[in-house]
Amino acid sequence: MLAHCVAALRCFSMRRGVPAPVGSWAMRSVQSTIALVVMGFVVACGGATPPPAEPDPAEAEAAAPADKSGGEAAEDGGGKDGKREDGAAAEASKQIPTTCEQKDNMCLPPAAFVKRLCSGYYPDVALTLFAKGSPFTRGYLTRDTEAWNASGGSSSNDKLLFDEEVLILYRRVADTGGMVVSGAGGGYDVLRWDGTCASLMTEEVRLHVPPKPKFAPIPWKSLDQKTREAFQADEKVGPLIAERRKECKGATMGAVSAKCEKVDKQMGAALIEYVRSGGALPAPGALP
Structure with a gap:
């Protein structure tokens, strides 16, 4: 210039x-x-609007924990609600089920309950499941069958008998890898009246009720005291229990009299009839 x-x-x-x-x-x-032009530039630069000030790091740190704590509180609240719901579900799963899962037109107890039931021995729970009004599907043996429990829990030494009534717990489906295999029809896990579980082939069980179904004997000595008292209070069952005690003198196996064997069978039939007809039973003490 x-x-x-x-x-x-x-x-x-x-x-x-x-x-x-x-x-x-x-x-x-x-x-x-x-000189005047240069001074004009200096004045113009000095009069420009200053850039916005950066936030104070101390103030930013003070605000950050509040936001974090609020987020953590929300997460903690959600966690507590989730734990509460999980606890309620776990508690409900420990109760004896009254509703069923439908599978192949059968009413079955929840699988988690069945697993715990068949891993132990709960004769009082079995009576509740077999009681009148229970929604679960009954099955009946098509032949005499050896008792074994695929779940690894207790099993009876007594064979399952032709026409014996059982409660169907679980439907086992054969894994054939997509191939059609003759005779691979799966099977069932079932509950007997004596409280033991058994694993059966599909062809060993039918759903048709026979004219005179049979029942595994109820293990009197293994029942809770409150359950035995409920039976003893019944006007029909009570006298048979007293007579059995008199004739058998506490023994039901080995060298017993013919009278003991007779009254023992009569008492067993009376116990089953009491349960099937809706006789009152206390809540089982031990649950799966």
């Missing part, structure tokens, strides 16, 4: 016939103009 101004002044002087010296008043005028 200075060069252009000097050139212009020289051109003006030459037209007038007088060259303009560099140190003349014209140069001083140009230098003054340049």
Whole structure:
């Protein structure tokens, strides 16, 4: 810019016939103009709006824990609700089921309950499951069958008999890898009246009720005291229990009299009839 101004002044002087010296008043005028322009830029920069101030790190740290604590509180609240729901579900699963899972047109107890039931021995629970009004599907043996429990729990030494009534607990499906295999029809886990579980082949069970179903004997000595008291209080069952105690003198196996064997069978049939007809039973003490 200075060069252009000097050139212009020289051109003006030459037209007038007088060259303009560099140190003349014209140069001083140009230098003054340049100074004013520079001062104008400085003033303009100094008067510009300053950039927004950065937040104070201390204030940011103070706000951050509050947000974090709020988030953690929300998460903790959700966690507590989740634990409460899980606890309620776990507690409900420990109760004796009254509703069933439908599978292949059969009413079955929940699988988790069945697993615990067949891993132990719960004769009082068996009576509740077989009681009148229980929704679970009954099955009946098509032949005499050896008792074994695929779940690994207790099993009876007594064979399952033709026409014996059982409670169907679980439907086992044969895994053939997609191949059609003759005779691979799966099977069932069932509950007997004596409280033991048994594993059967599909062809060993039918759902049709026979004219005179049979029953595994109820293990009197293994029942809870409250359950035995409920039986003894019945006007029909109570006398048979007293007579059995008198004739058998506490023994039901080995060298017993014919009278003992007879009254023992009568008492067993009376116990089953009491349960099937809706006789009152206390809540079992031990649960799966």
